[in-house]
Amino acid sequence: MSNTQIKLAQRPVGLPTADTFNIEKNPIPVPAEGEVLLKTKFISLDPAMRGWMNDARSYIPPVGIGEVMRAGTVSEVVESKHGKYRVGDILVGNAGVQEYITTDGRGYHSVDPKLAPLPVFLGTLGMPGFTGYFGLMRIGEPKAGETVLVSGAAGAVGSIVGQIAKIKGCRVVGIAGGKAKCDYIVNELGFDAAIDYKAGNLRADMKAACPKGIDVYFDNVGGEILDLALTRLNMHARIIICGAISQYNNTTPVKGPANYLSLLVSRAKMQGMVVFDYAKDYGIAAQEMAGWMQEGKLKSREDVYEGIENFHETFLRLFSGEKMGKLVLKV
């Protein structure tokens, strides 16, 4: 019995390689008085994790060299010296890419496993779901009849953004890579239109799919897609900067949006968001989204891979465009 841990061995340049991480087997920690021992059940794989590997000023400190890689998790309490938590309880938090951790419970919250399958608490009822919910609702402020465009539309965040925008009565257009994803967001998730960015007609396809222009653009990708979306903004449009997955593994400088002056022409705003700022309202979002799930209006999809030792190669699926929905590693 040991605790397998994935630690950051060196800072990657471009895509993480096998040398980026070390796999270690260490003794299972022992909980002190007031602590629990958690066994990791599922590990969340998110694009943001790539940013945490960089030694750069950001919204949270980078993961240190030699530290366990930070990650969101669903864990089970397997030993408790804590007044509140019992063996068998399910806790969501950031236990990182490892099998076991001890904690006094700060930064964790318990969830009801009867509400949804456990991976859903890392997706629709977790950070990606909350990111889509608050980014769209609080910054995008979609109104019925408006056109909402979202990139990374088949992903964990984008699929939620599009479905909520539909619930709010908007015309919803998703950008995704390849026919399978485009079919999925239109046929399964109910988007009004899909744009396949790999088809090579991005400009013309965006124009055709957004004939009345764009009122809200939820950007997960940056790069050329952001730049093109800027050319089709309606007056007072809102752009939510949630991520820039096309730029995360750049070894050259980030490409800035050359068309940013359309913000002036369209009196539009471009605003960054980080989901942590909305933590006090997670409960509101979870309740509303769980309701939509029960009504069948909001579908949750998880791509689950197995084996903590496969962390590195599974993580790369985020950037290869191979996965649909929320990427999760089962431990």
Next chain:
Amino acid sequence: MSNTQIKLAQRPVGLPTADTFNIEKNPIPVPAEGEVLLKTKFISLDPAMRGWMNDARSYIPPVGIGEVMRAGTVSEVVESKHGKYRVGDILVGNAGVQEYITTDGRGYHSVDPKLAPLPVFLGTLGMPGFTGYFGLMRIGEPKAGETVLVSGAAGAVGSIVGQIAKIKGCRVVGIAGGKAKCDYIVNELGFDAAIDYKAGNLRADMKAACPKGIDVYFDNVGGEILDLALTRLNMHARIIICGAISQYNNTTPVKGPANYLSLLVSRAKMQGMVVFDYAKDYGIAAQEMAGWMQEGKLKSREDVYEGIENFHETFLRLFSGEKMGKLVLKV
């Protein structure tokens, strides 16, 4: 007696040249019933005019080839068949770069010449002043103690932004080109610090002048300065995109702000503005700013050149960094 008119002869690539404009002498128009004949007294020269020369989608249509160049003006009524206006009344509007025009008065408003010297109605109590006022107050929303950075700080808009931010209790840092302008904004206008972008230490100078980071950045210039400002944003910072004078005469594509992802890190927003949107509140702004001028808290400076036939070379002073305050052509 004739009407000298400056017409757009061809669309410039880069800086306008002598071939960009034609000078014509045409008969003075005759007002119809319900119209006035206006004689132009002062013509406003603004960076935005460069954009109006391009055949591009923008917030107003481009000036057509062969049309009189659009410009803000202060004019005197020299003949009236209008129920409201009398000979000698002073009207502010967009008469364009010409000596005479007839109008039914739509798009013009009368001003009281006893309130301020006439060129002030093209500067502090005109479009540039309103631009600074509404951009700062409605989008920047400065709070006492915050750091407000403004580029083009010795110009018609920037000088107003900085002075109003001081009135609001902010630390105010201006970016301008050359020692004379930097001395002017600190010694005459009361800015807390000035950054000379021509001195070659922009990054270090910005860091030194904004030790507590930037809460509001009012951008008139774009390019490298915008990109650097993005690296020093405080949480929930606001960037007002008012213009991008560094990019207006580009013959290469506009340089997008490569550091735009700091909007995400800092949960900041970047929002475009066009002063026309605030037209219904111009009166509020004029009243408040006139009050500040009387109290000596808001100084207005105009650089006045003479002769409508000198329009082209005077216009180029906007881009050569030669002028301070509001650039005006006396007819």
